[in-house]
Amino acid sequence: MKTDNIKITPEWSKSKEEVWATAFEKLEDSPKVLQIAPRKRPVWFYVAASIAVVALILPSIAFFYTQSEIAERGTHLAVVLPDGSKVELNAESEISYKPLWWFISRDVKLKGEAYFEVEKGSTFDVRSEGYTVSVLGTSFNVFSRAGKFNVTCLSGKVNVSDQSESLTLTPNMQALWSNGKLMAREIGDAQESINWKQDKFVFVGVPLQEVIQEIERQYNIEVLPHSIPDYSYSGNFTKAIDPHDVLKIVGTPFGIEFKIK
Numbered sequence: 001m002k003t004d005n006i007k008i009t010p011e012w013s014k015s016k017e018e019v020w021a022t023a024f025e026k027l028e029d030s031p032k033v034l035q036i037a038p039r040k041r042p043v044w045f046y047v048a049a050s051i052a053v054v055a056l057i058l059p060s061i062a063f064f065y066t067q068s069e070i071a072e073r074g075t076h077l078a079v080v081l082p083d084g085s086k087v088e089l090n091a092e093s094e095i096s097y098k099p100l101w102w103f104i105s106r107d108v109k110l111k112g113e114a115y116f117e118v119e120k121g122s123t124f125d126v127r128s129e130g131y132t133v134s135v136l137g138t139s140f141n142v143f144s145r146a147g148k149f150n151v152t153c154l155s156g157k158v159n160v161s162d163q164s165e166s167l168t169l170t171p172n173m174q175a176l177w178s179n180g181k182l183m184a185r186e187i188g189d190a191q192e193s194i195n196w197k198q199d200k201f202v203f204v205g206v207p208l209q210e211v212i213q214e215i216e217r218q219y220n221i222e223v224l225p226h227s228i229p230d231y232s233y234s235g236n237f238t239k240a241i242d243p244h245d246v247l248k249i250v251g252t253p254f255g256i257e258f259k260i261k
Contacts, residue, residue, distance in 0.1 A: 061100065068096040071112075074220030076197070081108075085124065086117040090196050091217045113143045115194050118156075131182075134159040140169075141193040150176035152193035160184075199239035201246070208233045211250055212258070219243040222261040229254065 071077035071089035079087040079095065082102040087095060093112025098105070106121065110128040118124045120137030127133075128144040131151075138156025143149065151160050153169035160167045160175040165182045167175050172190045175182060187193075195202045196218075203211055208231040212223050221243055231254055240246050247258035 065098060065100050066096050067099050068094060070094045072220070073217055081106075083119050083121060085119045088115045088197055090114065091220075110142055110144060112145060113141070113196070115139070115141045115197060130162055131177075132161050134161070141190075143193075148177070150174055152187070152190050154190045154194070195236075200236065201239065202236040204234050205232045206234070207231070208250075208254070215243065215246055215250070219246075223247065224259045224261050229256070 069077060069079045069087075069089065071091055071093045073092045075091055077089040077093075079089065081087065081097065082099050083106065085106075087108070089095065090113035093110070093114055095111075095114060096109045097107065106124040108124075108126050110126055114126075116124075116126065116135075117139045118135050118137050122136075124135050124137075125132055126142055128142060129149060131144070131149055133140065133142060133151050135156060135158050138158055139154040140156075140158045141152045141154065143151075151158060151169065152174045153171055155171055158169040158175075160169060160182065162177075162182050167182060167184045169175055169184060172187055173184055174187050174190070174193070175184050177183075192202050199218075201211075201214070201218075209228045211233045212228060215221075216223055218239060233250065233253075235249070237246065237249055243260060247260070251258045
């Protein structure tokens with residue numbers, strides 16, 4: 001049978017477009033937009049978050065916050081640390097410590113000279129120019145100036161160390177840096193190391209240049225001449241009101257007239 005001449009006439013009169021729209025209009029859904037309401041968090045959540053942030057920040061603040069105490073030239077300064085330990089600073093000396101971190105670590109940095117009376121408790125460290133003085137409860141004097149360092153124990157026990165050595169001192173013992181080495185020695189009277197607290201000068205075989213530097217420090221003056229002979233001086237006297245009197249005491253034995261600039 002030949003089908004070339006067969007024609008079928010559709011029984012509907014709709015166009016292709018109309019048929020498509022009718023057949024598939026239910027398959028074309030418009031996109032739906034979902035609206036999600038923000039979730040409300042309870043008040044305790046924000047309180048807890050705030051506490052957590054504070055808990056993280058406070059230790060950092062406590063660790064990095066540092067307080068300094070300075071005794072200017074011509075003055076002494078008494079300082080009471082957070083645990084009741086006492087420090088007296090000689091002229092032109094400075095300590096720094098962390099008051100908010102104190103009961104975690106009793107640690108003091110020193111420049112110059114100071115006398116310490118330490119309350120019993122955890123280890124108490126004094127750090128100065130690469131040296132560490134460690135105690136639990138005792139009294140001692142630390143001198144650290146211009147490359148010279150010594151520690152004198154007045155009561156209790158004191159441990160003194162640097163990067164290579166460690167020494168333990170008992171009363172009337174002194175640790176000092178000598179000939180490139182940390183060494184200990186016994187002394188007659190440890191109280192002499194803190195005569196400066198009573199405004200007394202005590203020198204035994206001290207270079208004259210250092211004697212003048214100490215007088216300048218205690219009176220906040222500048223002494224002439226700057227060039228001083230390489231002599232050693234021994235003597236003791238009380239700090240006078242007029243520094244000219246002190247300079248006369250020191251200079252007369254050597255025939256030197258010291259003047260104040």
